[in-house]
Amino acid sequence: MGVKPVPRGWRSIPLRWRLIGLVTLGTILNYLARSTLSVAAPQLKLEFGMSTEDYSWVVLAFQASYTVMQTVAGSVLDALGTRLGFFLFAVGWALANMAHALATGWPSLAMFRALLGASEAAAIPAGAKAVSEWFPPRERSLATSVFQMGTSVGNMVAPPLVAFCILAWNWQAAFIVTGGLSLVWALLWYWSYRSPADHPAISAADRAAIAEAHNDDVAVKPTTRRELLRSRSFWGIAIPRFLAEPAWQTFNFFIPLYLASVWQLDLKSIALWAWLPFLAADFGSLAAGVLPTWLMRRGMPLVASRKVTMSIGALCMIGPACIGLAGSPGIAILLFCVGGFAHQMLSGALITLCADMFDSRAVGTASGMAGTSAWVGGMLFTLLIGQSADAWGYDPLFLALAGLDLIAAAVLWSLLREARRNVATNVEGV
Structure with a gap:
């Protein structure tokens, strides 16, 4: 009998971690697609004669559809399964992003943004659902932080890639290229992903880890939307996400405009600087998994460890609150970097809690509903930026973001309680 060869390279990585790597790549491309507009915004403002208020309505169109579809997307993922559901949404956001090249003014741009928001809403619920399907509780924070790093990597890649496309070709090419990459990933996802019950390559080690997840699970978890809405745990996650999300959306959509309007940086300079906060955000995601x-x-x-992680991130948001004191664009970017690290640290803890607190059959719905709450907060803050940034500047808004995150930490501690766990037993009916 021959000796079985030892797997090497990519094959030596446990299957569940290879699959979360695939989720991470999808998250990168999801955020690359949505960030294409923010990098191209200074060019499009000139092209279409947009004011900051006009641009805020374009952003708001994305946020409004994303907000509504978070809950819908979570339910669709639970109904169709992670594989098919995520594939359909990925094809949708790829085509919607490419359609931006057809825009002729800010109203048509807003329409395409709404289509993009509706289809991109599935990314975080799909990631959370994949984590709940494949990972035991002790590994969920790290698995979530790995795919959440994709949000900042996508934002980090966007400035140089989009600026290159605009300078080499035109602004339309930027949307076609970033959308086309997502379309390729969608096909890769459908070919590669299966649930643990159906995956032909699952190993004994992966089966043992998944069994551990069931044995160490929360004793009684909400499984329906009505039960979720009645759950103290759900609101203990949803309200902090409502308060914390405005910071990340402000970083996503307004850093290039801030650098252009406050420091008069051109497109090349924005491409040089604007990716750095998202590099720092990667380290925040890593901290959310390791701490x-x-x-x-x-x-x-378990739940206390998530609370402490979230609270440390909220305290670090004091950094971007001081952007108004910056004496140079370099100092402003440094403080944005602190903010990127802080937000992804606290956000990683909040997103992981959905996989911790709810049944895997309802994680998509729970994560989507919590995401809707988050994006309502982000949408309202975008309205505030649109109405006040040109008149009052950005400094009071950055100060408000830190205050909202500190309140979010207080709400998390007051509402969320440690979950009850199953006691392992081999006796049926006990």
């Missing part, structure tokens, strides 16, 4: 695991190894309960 709870470190705390749990030292005896801290």
Whole structure:
């Protein structure tokens, strides 16, 4: 009998981590597509004669459809399954992003943004659902932080790639290229992903890890939308996400405009600077995965480890609150970097809690509904920016973001309680 060869390279990585790597790549392309507009915004403002208020309505069209579709997308993912559901939404956002090249003014641009928002809404719920399907509780924070890093990598890649497309060809090419990449990924996803029950390459180790997830699960979890809405745990996650999301959306949609309007940077300079906060955000995502695991190894309960992680991130948001004191664009970018790190750290903890607190059959719905709450907060703050930025500047808005995150941490501690866990038993009916 021959010796079975030892897997090497990519094949040596456990299947569940390879699949979360695929989710991460999809998240990168999702955020690359949505960030294409923010990098192209200074060019499009000139092209279409848009004011900051006009641009805020374009952003708002994306946010409004994304907000509504978060809940719908989560339910669709639970109904169709992660594989088919995520594939259909990915094809949708790829085509919608490419359609931006057909825009002739800010109203048509807003229409295409609405289509993009509706289809992109599935990304975070799909990632959370994949984590709940494939990972035990002790690994969920790290798995979530890995795919959440894709949000900042996508934003980080966007400035140089989009600026290159605009300078080499035109602004339309930027949308076609970034949308086309997402279309290729959608096909790769459908070919590669399966649920644990259906995946032909699942190993004994992966099966054991998934079994651990069931054995160590929360004793009684909400499984329907009505039960979720009646759950204290759901509101303990949804309200902090409502308060925290405006910071990330402000970084996503307004950093290039801030640099152009306040510091008069051109497109090349924006491409040089604007990716740095999202590099820092990657480290925040990593911290959201590593810190709870470190705390749990030292005896801290699971939910408390998420709360502490979120609270540290909220405290770090004091950094971007001081952007108004910056004496140069370099200092402003440094403070944005602190903000990127802080937000992804606290956001990673909040997103992971959906996989911790709810049944895997309802994680898509729970994550989507919490995402709707988050995006309502982001949408309202975008309206505030559109109405006040030209008149009052950005400084009071950055200060408000830090205050909202600190309130979010207080709400999380007051509403969310440690989950009850199943006690392992081999006796049926006990």
